[in-house]
Amino acid sequence: MTAVFKGETPGEQFITLKLCGLEKDQQFFEISLASKVIRVHDSSSESMVVFKFLETENQKIRPFYLDIIRRINKGDVFYTSIGRVTESLKNWNERYTYFRRIDSAIGKHILSGNQKLIMLSSNDYLGLTSHPKVKEAAIKAIERYGTGTGSTMVLSGTLDLHKYLEHKLAEFKGMESALLFGTGFMANAGTISTLFKKDYILLNDQYNHISIFEGCRFSGSRVRMFRHNDMEHLKKVLKIYKSHKKKALIVESVFSMDGDLAPLKEISALAREHGAVMLVDDAHASGVFGQNGRGSLSYFNLEGQVDIVTDSFGKAFAGIGGYVAGSKEIIDYLRHFSSMAIFTTSLSAATCATILAAMDVLESDQSLVAKFWQNVKVLREGLLSLGFDLGRSNAHILPVMIGNEALAYQFSQELQKEGIFANSVGRPAVPRGKARLRLAPMATHDLDDLERALAAFSKVGKKLHVIH
Numbered sequence: 001m002t003a004v005f006k007g008e009t010p011g012e013q014f015i016t017l018k019l020c021g022l023e024k025d026q027q028f029f030e031i032s033l034a035s036k037v038i039r040v041h042d043s044s045s046e047s048m049v050v051f052k053f054l055e056t057e058n059q060k061i062r063p064f065y066l067d068i069i070r071r072i073n074k075g076d077v078f079y080t081s082i083g084r085v086t087e088s089l090k091n092w093n094e095r096y097t098y099f100r101r102i103d104s105a106i107g108k109h110i111l112s113g114n115q116k117l118i119m120l121s122s123n124d125y126l127g128l129t130s131h132p133k134v135k136e137a138a139i140k141a142i143e144r145y146g147t148g149t150g151s152t153m154v155l156s157g158t159l160d161l162h163k164y165l166e167h168k169l170a171e172f173k174g175m176e177s178a179l180l181f182g183t184g185f186m187a188n189a190g191t192i193s194t195l196f197k198k199d200y201i202l203l204n205d206q207y208n209h210i211s212i213f214e215g216c217r218f219s220g221s222r223v224r225m226f227r228h229n230d231m232e233h234l235k236k237v238l239k240i241y242k243s244h245k246k247k248a249l250i251v252e253s254v255f256s257m258d259g260d261l262a263p264l265k266e267i268s269a270l271a272r273e274h275g276a277v278m279l280v281d282d283a284h285a286s287g288v289f290g291q292n293g294r295g296s297l298s299y300f301n302l303e304g305q306v307d308i309v310t311d312s313f314g315k316a317f318a319g320i321g322g323y324v325a326g327s328k329e330i331i332d333y334l335r336h337f338s339s340m341a342i343f344t345t346s347l348s349a350a351t352c353a354t355i356l357a358a359m360d361v362l363e364s365d366q367s368l369v370a371k372f373w374q375n376v377k378v379l380r381e382g383l384l385s386l387g388f389d390l391g392r393s394n395a396h397i398l399p400v401m402i403g404n405e406a407l408a409y410q411f412s413q414e415l416q417k418e419g420i421f422a423n424s425v426g427r428p429a430v431p432r433g434k435a436r437l438r439l440a441p442m443a444t445h446d447l448d449d450l451e452r453a454l455a456a457f458s459k460v461g462k463k464l465h466v467i468h
């Protein structure tokens, strides 16, 4: 293995550390570190670099990569050498559970290499990615329209299917209008960065998704966070900005890593009281909450009381893409001014047909959603009775709290040996010291799958002393 340090002059803000020539099966990492080099040491046998981690804009994202090598605190002095990096990388490779290869369709069971695993970490909550009607609709769309659209929506890439899908989505969310985006990430980032400019204050729940924060960053607005789901704190923050005319309140309806619902009724009342625009990211509620899976506004009886909803097709809708729904005025504005919607190739016909078919299934067959929630109940109660801590989850996403990141990775790997695919998540997706396994059952799991999963959790939990 060799390591190349670029820009390793003391005082430089960025280093690119490239590790190459790795042994078979080792991962290739290119790591950009937002840090300040405070000393570079060169000896004949190895290059050595000492750098200090700084609070920079980039740092919010970069530590994720750094974590692969060694966990580091803001302000820590990180001291490494080629030899040490190689050693740490080996340790991490043993525990590294990202980018696991799947050699089958996504479903309740998957194949990783030759190993059959019970999938417990998919957002394909209803199992629609393998639903015969959904697959058939996608195949037929390819036969009729071909694979891609060959253009952006604004030029020659708007199909009748796009128009129809936007119309159905607006109806689905009880809004006047909707606009498609390439992903849910783009729906958040493209909407927020286009609608809110420098004169806005954007009030965010601290656990909002990174796509929301990226949108806020691109907008140039002032961003203020309130403590997660803490209405007293939100009231305090709103009070501070009482006289500020332009503000928006942005939350997820179901938080993706904690699995808890936002108190949307209270938040929307506060938004109205303080004249704030309200945006809800419904990525994890659509499909599984509300009437026929219409999501959180339907569930909380808030249709017509929230200004903007963003959503992803990558979860219960079994596809890829996203959209924003709101008033005709807002959507028309975004359609003509959001660069993330304009300067990008439109969704394929197969994707549109997938989403339309998934909505049809939701409309006509309530048994899938009922089975899904039954499975959530079995898994939740089983894990709690084994003694696991599920944090503040009160929805379908079940975070099995582990705390220590290395232990969470190890737990995930031990589970794989027992035939279970369960992702561990650490920083920056969750705060330091709050690593967890992020689980969600699927509607397609049967009782036997869940019982086998619980038996594996019991065995591994005891082995690693997470439970007794």
Ligand SMILES: Cc1ncc(COP(=O)(O)O)c(C=O)c1O
Pocket: 183, 184, 185, 186, 188, 209, 211, 252, 256, 281, 283, 284, 312, 313, 314, 320, 321, 322
């Ligand atoms: C709450 C939330 N919003 C937005 C996104 C982004 O959606 P997509 O995967 O479609 O880009 C995700 C998914 O990671 C999410 O969890």
